[in-house]
Amino acid sequence: MKNIMVISSHSPFDNMHTRDALDIALIFAAIDQNVSWLFQGPAVLALRSDQVPQEMGIKNFLKSIKMLEIYDIDQVYVCQSALDLYQLTLAELSIDVRIVNTEQQRQLIAQQDQIVTL
Template identity: 25%
Template sequence: MSQLLYEFVSSPHQSANSREGLDAVLAASAVTDDIVVVFHQLGPLQLLTNQVTDQALVRSILPTFKMLDLYDVEAVYVLDTCLQDLGLQQSDLAIELKVLSLKDLTKLRRNAHAILRF
């Protein structure tokens, strides 16, 4: 199976997209190790350490994002311009990510067998 690229682009708790995307990543990790995860647009907001989900009446998926490493999903990135646009630092995010340029994201997209956006 070729590389699967998962793009997390929506804000947290806006819909079930994030949870469904994360479930898809974890399920795919059982059959392939060629998975790339990229957070951009509003996606990095899903990883903020100080999220309060009680008022939204949803369960936080942040602990599950922290399990990506346990599922051998190691290619996890955040787009550099998105961090700047959102006024975030890598230290604001709950998981360790590699910073990616737009040019590098374009290369990943070109090489991916499938791109799934959540």
């Protein structure tokens, strides 16, 4: 089993990067890889529980993020500075996450066998 980290750093509605990241995370989890996901920058907005993408004419794929737990993806990390920048609290997020600072992110990345950045 390999440690694979998906890193998202784009807005959830920017060219569907978040949807692609979700698909990749679920695929790796389905083949029994140890998957973690790190949200940086505007990607943290994908985790807001009050998202309504249908109002923008986009299918609501964000509710699928709640399926991560079913696939045993319980290592979801959020960049502290991104939460601060967008003034988000843990209570406003749709799933349980671990908040990490810059040094903790470096350490997590160093522990991975493969990194997928979207």
